[in-house]
Amino acid sequence: MPLLEVQRAVVQFGGVTAVNDASFTAERGEITGLIGPNGAGKTTTFNVITGLQRPTRGDVFFERRKVTSLPVHRRARRGMARTFQRLEAFGSLTVRDNVRVALDIHRGLRGVFTASGADIDALLARVGISAYAAERADSVPTGTARLLELARCLAGDPKLLLLDEPSSGLDDAETDAFGDLLKELAAERRGIVMVEHDMDLVMAVCDQVHVLDFGSVIASGTPGAIRSDPAVQKAYLGYSDVEDAGDHTQELEPVPGGVA
Numbered sequence: 001m002p003l004l005e006v007q008r009a010v011v012q013f014g015g016v017t018a019v020n021d022a023s024f025t026a027e028r029g030e031i032t033g034l035i036g037p038n039g040a041g042k043t044t045t046f047n048v049i050t051g052l053q054r055p056t057r058g059d060v061f062f063e064r065r066k067v068t069s070l071p072v073h074r075r076a077r078r079g080m081a082r083t084f085q086r087l088e089a090f091g092s093l094t095v096r097d098n099v100r101v102a103l104d105i106h107r108g109l110r111g112v113f114t115a116s117g118a119d120i121d122a123l124l125a126r127v128g129i130s131a132y133a134a135e136r137a138d139s140v141p142t143g144t145a146r147l148l149e150l151a152r153c154l155a156g157d158p159k160l161l162l163l164d165e166p167s168s169g170l171d172d173a174e175t176d177a178f179g180d181l182l183k184e185l186a187a188e189r190r191g192i193v194m195v196e197h198d199m200d201l202v203m204a205v206c207d208q209v210h211v212l213d214f215g216s217v218i219a220s221g222t223p224g225a226i227r228s229d230p231a232v233q234k235a236y237l238g239y240s241d242v243e244d245a246g247d248h249t250q251e252l253e254p255v256p257g258g259v260a
């Protein structure tokens with residue numbers, strides 16, 4: 001049984017079908033990519049997994065148990081953590097205090113109250129933002145703020161990490177380091193599901209990729225298989241000629257709405 005299973009999920013907003021009978025799984029110890037053009041339903045799917053959005057139909061299973069109607073905080077307690085496309089840290093607190101608060105919240109849930117300085121320092125170092133510890137969270141570069149979000153998630157020692165466009169705002173060197181960190185986190189037997197537009201990163205780190213288009217899963221497989229899948233190329237304009245030599249990953253960029 002996979003760590004996470006989304007089974008035939010449908011989400012309708014009035015007349016819009018944001019998620020259309022989507023089924024996929026994510027495993028422990030693996031990085032699972034969820035990709036697709038803008039508006040494909042990726043964030044809505046994350047909301048269904050974490051409990052922010054009740055699906056119109058379908059189910060979510062986490063560690064074999066149906067969690068479809070569990071509230072967000074109960075899924076979190078079972079080991080789900082997510083970062084948001086929009087950043088959520090406390091802007092007026094320092095980077096360090098944001099991590100402290102996250103640790104205190106998670107330990108408070110378990111009855112252990114104060115985060116030690118060493119624990120905070122370890123998390124900051126782990127995601128590579130120790131140099132920004134004393135800065136206000138609203139004054140750091142976007143890439144650093146994203147890494148802070150990740151540190152706050154890791155404070156809860158999650159079994160499943162859901163990352164919504166984690167590399168946006170990171171430069172190339174930061175993205176490489178981030179990919180290495182994701183692999184380390186997966187090697188600890190965590191499951192990671194990542195919505196990501198940087199195809200180089202997706203191709204480099206993901207074990208499995210699911211492609212959403214107009215709310216439906218149009219392809220699932222390894223990055224290599226996904227890259228040469230005709231349905232995927234059709235959903236991503238500008239990436240239709242696999243016969244050419246060379247590196248096409250730069251061209252596999254999402255196009256708003258895909259093709260009609």
Ligand SMILES: Nc1ncnc2c1ncn2[C@@H]1O[C@H](COP(=O)(O)OP(=O)(O)O)[C@@H](O)[C@H]1O
Nearest residue numbers: 013016017018037038039040041042043044045
């Ligand atoms: N709360 C909402 N109410 C109405 N429509 C929504 C809502 N959230 C998302 N949508 C629509 O659902 C579709 C999927 O959106 P979203 O999940 O944000 O896509 P993605 O994250 O892949 O870009 C889009 O057409 C979007 O406009």
Ligand SMILES: [Mg+2]
Nearest residue numbers: 042043044085
């Ligand atoms: Mg989105």
